[in-house]
Amino acid sequence: MPPENSPYAAYDRLFSDALANPDDVTRAKARRKAVLDSVRGDFDRLQSKLGASDREKLESHMISLQTIRDRFDAPSLEFAGACQPLDQSEIVDPEVVANMATTGRLQMDLLAMALACDLTRVGSIMWGYSTADHVYDWVDSEITEGHHLLAHKGDEDTDKVAQNVEINTWFASQLAYFIELRSGPEGHFAYRKVALDMFAHLQRVSPLFAQFVRAQVGDAFLGRMQQEQTADERRQRRMQAAGDA
Numbered sequence: 001m002p003p004e005n006s007p008y009a010a011y012d013r014l015f016s017d018a019l020a021n022p023d024d025v026t027r028a029k030a031r032r033k034a035v036l037d038s039v040r041g042d043f044d045r046l047q048s049k050l051g052a053s054d055r056e057k058l059e060s061h062m063i064s065l066q067t068i069r070d071r072f073d074a075p076s077l078e079f080a081g082a083c084q085p086l087d088q089s090e091i092v093d094p095e096v097v098a099n100m101a102t103t104g105r106l107q108m109d110l111l112a113m114a115l116a117c118d119l120t121r122v123g124s125i126m127w128g129y130s131t132a133d134h135v136y137d138w139v140d141s142e143i144t145e146g147h148h149l150l151a152h153k154g155d156e157d158t159d160k161v162a163q164n165v166e167i168n169t170w171f172a173s174q175l176a177y178f179i180e181l182r183s184g185p186e187g188h189f190a191y192r193k194v195a196l197d198m199f200a201h202l203q204r205v206s207p208l209f210a211q212f213v214r215a216q217v218g219d220a221f222l223g224r225m226q227q228e229q230t231a232d233e234r235r236q237r238r239m240q241a242a243g244d245a
Contacts, residue, residue, distance in 0.1 A: 003126065006094040007106035011086060014110070014119055018077040018085075036065055082188035083117035086110060097134045100127070108178045116188035127171065136167045143167070175202070176213045183215045 004010040043062050047055055079085060086109055092099040104127065111123045128134055133146025143150075143163045150167065153160040175198070182195035199215040 005103075007103050007110050008088060008091060008094070010107070010110055011088065014114055015077065015085070015117075018079055039065060077117055077119065079117075081116075083113065086113050097136075098138050100134070101138060104174060105177065108174070112178075112182050112188075112191040112194075115190040115194060118190070121190075127174075136170065139170045140166050172209060180214050180216075183217070185216060185218060 004013065040062065043058060047058065050058065077083075086106075088106060092102050094103045104125070107125050111125060114120045114123060128147075131148050133148045135143060135146055137143050140163060143166070145160070145163075147164070147167055150160050150164040153164065155161060179195045179199045179202070182191045183199060184192070187195075196215065196217065199210065199213060199217070202213065203210040
């Protein structure tokens, strides 16, 4: 999916079918398929009028459209296991820079849920453009200049350099949040593998920082399986205890 700044809009785009009335979802899929079928009809009529090169380009485009159409035939997402609706708590304006901490964590949680629900196998989060001049005054009330300007201050401007270090430390804490929260053995192996791969890369590029990240290292798939086995054993013990009583 294309970049989406609002975690609420991204959530609707990813999970709307699972949250909506099944009859409404069926009708919406039918409408979308009808539109694509109409486009296919236009393609068939146009194809005979084009040269070989243009037909090849058009065919490539139609393959992409057919891939989209095939998705409509796939079963709608159903929440189960680690794939569960995301608690978005109080809604904040994602366009307000001061809300970046809240919306950023929502985006990270949303990415983890998309992986757990098998809606994607890859994802990325971009906190801002390289020249973005966001003022991170929620990190430190003394910060009044944009991050881009602070990053170009000379070493002699010790106060500004210290502020830039504070901002970078905050960004590092967001990385630690995802790794620590999503590396637990009880988590879905899809996002746990991502978290553990991130931690392994962090150990290579910044071993000192990695020492302060509480990652729960282990095999992503086996950790989940062991948790399931432990849960089954607890259920069996409870059932046995209830039978003995």
